[in-house]
Amino acid sequence: MPAAPLNGAPLIGAIEAGGTKFIAALATPEGEILARTRIPTQTPETCFPALADFFAAAQEEHGPVAAFGVASFGPIDIDPTSPTYGTFTTTPKPGWQGARFHDVLGSFGAPIVVDTDVNGACLGEWMKGAGQGCRTLAYTTIGTGVGTGVVSHGRSLMGISHFESGHILPPHDRTLDPFAGSCPYHGDCLEGLASGPAIEKRWGKSLDQLAGDSAAIDLIGGYIAHLAASLVLLQMPDRLIFGGGVMKAPGLVESVRRQTEAKLNGYVSHPRLDAGLETYIVTPGLGDDAGITGAIALGCQALDVALPG
């Protein structure tokens, strides 16, 4: 028989599902992690039973899971009104298309909220990281892929699907940058020009290894600044966070700030931007913990528990 919940508080089952690993945790709604595991992202046949075993053992020790929050790689159906909510859609990842989180978590009898990894990271940063106090916060990852989550008043925004900011088209001067782009759909969209794989394909090394090359930094910074300016004009967030592996290149966030400011050219006048973009365009505050923190916040939404912070 499971032990009573810690202090009587309901417990959250949180999952950060990434392309290479799953992090699963049992946590309090305030974010205290009571148990945690790491499972390699192989196929649902290996990964899902391991998840079920972890949560079964964790609730045996700490008390029953009251709600699940999942922040997952995609593409995945995150529309709660859809009959296929929580199902991987057109992912090229072998075995995952059609897999559904409800298949493994449903047997626990707790409500489940599923969102994208980047929405989860945005929610985590909003709750406990660099986005605290923001009414509208945009979190963008520039890494293997490029994606943006937007949280407004503590909920992630979506329309008919999650956003796909990686596929916007920045102006591309082929004299300056003859690289044709690596996106199989669009060639030189943002992801095709500025993702980690695009950078490797163009220069044979990572941006980090090119850090002394200010022209390379400014080229990539300019593409990212195009997204930053577009997010300002089409979402008007209180703050933009840029994370992911590419953003770790020294000098890049400074270049993004400088070029975003040049692109907007003073048109958007607001106290949050007017003093310079040092506090408007920032890097993540939580590092590798944003995803699991966001998954806990999603679990809290499933409970309709008031979010801490």
Next chain:
Amino acid sequence: MPAAPLNGAPLIGAIEAGGTKFIAALATPEGEILARTRIPTQTPETCFPALADFFAAAQEEHGPVAAFGVASFGPIDIDPTSPTYGTFTTTPKPGWQGARFHDVLGSFGAPIVVDTDVNGACLGEWMKGAGQGCRTLAYTTIGTGVGTGVVSHGRSLMGISHFESGHILPPHDRTLDPFAGSCPYHGDCLEGLASGPAIEKRWGKSLDQLAGDSAAIDLIGGYIAHLAASLVLLQMPDRLIFGGGVMKAPGLVESVRRQTEAKLNGYVSHPRLDAGLETYIVTPGLGDDAGITGAIALGCQALDVALPG
């Protein structure tokens, strides 16, 4: 003494404030207009007393105004938590900077909701026009200026301010289109390339007068398609409505559909887009009535009356 409200329903004072004229109406929450007037947009000193006189006479005849909804030209502060909510900010329009709708409407003692003209039109189209049934709807006007409003679940979205979609930067091939653009801030942003004044400045005539020139239609259609694709990727609406004077040019909406489809290139797969964009990218359903219909809906929000439709 004012007459009793019609059927006991609360009455809405609605104002569509445009750059050349104000439309003011007293209406039921269902949108039936009981009295209506048109006031030239001169200065607040002439315009505001005329508004006050109209509503005083209208409520004498039909019953008291229970709430006001205002859909206005801008820039205007639409943040309800701001101390300057409802105040014109940096508008170059002589006399209007610092004018505030609460100064004229406050004496009626009814709650006031102020939003932008394009958000109002979006709300109107959502309620009774081409956006009925959409959960997320984007309405863009391409006219003297370019702007987009987005309504989600019956409320217009905003961040620290209203959106400024007219100032996004489409790719600009200067070999194909040597026109430098007319935006005083950005030169060749969307408004600088595709607004009515930009078209007049480039070709000395309106796009309507150039309707036989398919290269001109496709050039402007391509710039607008850049916004359409960006809205899909960053907002994922159920539908995009494009209105305003420029959109009346024959063949333009078809060109926007065709080029948006080419830009997205099948990446966003969803039933609303997969069958072609004929029902996804459309022109307004209400014509000139979108603005005042939206202002009535804003008044309903001020009342917290459930919106019809």
